[in-house]
Amino acid sequence: MTLEDTPTRRQLIGSALGAAVTLAGASQLFGSADRVAALSSAVMRPGAATKPAVRLAITDKLTFPVDANPIYGTLVCLNNFGGRSTANGPCSHNGVDIGNDKVSGRGRPLLACVDGVVHKDEAFSTGGLTRILRDGIGTYYRYHHLDSYESSLKEGDPVTAGQVIGTMGNTGNTVWSHLHFEIWQDSLTPSRATIIDPVPRLWFPHGVTLRAPTACAT
Ligand SMILES: [Zn+2]
Structure with a gap:
């Protein structure tokens, strides 16, 4: 028994x-x-467990898309998705801008934020030199204003989160070297895509400041 x-x-x-x-x-x-x-x-003590509860650390946070090593300078991420501009009010902005606080961040390594592939390399008059990654569930991660592509990668190549994919620059419509970073779910066609705020999705490394923007940055 x-x-x-x-x-x-x-x-x-x-x-x-x-x-x-x-x-x-x-x-x-x-x-x-x-x-x-x-x-x-x-x-x-009704409801008390005989052992402490253990919360499993399940996270789907993305690797920060810029190398936060302080040897490249202090990083700032403008919290400006959707145009959260304290100076100009609402303005159109589909991503966040990440750049150096003081000295130029041109040439700073940009990192794959997720395991995926290089979906497309493209140049825009506004977004400048652009590299787009895609993950396994059809979400696209757009990196704009690059100074250069990591030349060992080409369209279709796999990337691992944290891998260098290019360098920060100021190509396109911008006045400062930074990464304009966007997340498009399901499609790269604006009418079919859901463009989401990257901030809640990013894992912020120690030392990176999230700052309210003072203007409608590009
Ligand atoms: Zn921007």
Whole structure:
């Protein structure tokens, strides 16, 4: 007969629920002072577990798309998705801008934010030199204003999160060297895509400042 089969245990559970169990009865059943103490504690404090709960660390945060090593200078991420401009009010901005706080960040390594592939390399008059990554579920990560592509990579090549994919620059419509970073879900066609705020998705390394923008940055 197993412990679970004994009428005594069923009775004990029923008693415990009614907070009427006796330590003598529990001691006879379990034969362990520790178990009795734990049970007693649980009975005295309804809802308390005999072991601390463990929260599993499940995260889908993206690798920060710029190398945060301070040897390249202090990094700032403008919290300007959707045009959160304290100076100009609403303005159109589909991503966030990440750049150096003081000295120019031109040439700073840009990193793959996710495991995926190089989907497309393209140059725009506004976005400048652009590299787009795609992950396994059809989300696109757009890197704009690059100074240069990592030349060992070409369209279709796999990338691993944290891998250097290019360098920060100021190509296109911008006045400072920075990364304009966007996340497009499902499609690169504006009418079909859902463009989301990267900030909640990013894992911010120590030392990177998230700052409210003062203008409608590009
Ligand atoms: Zn921008």
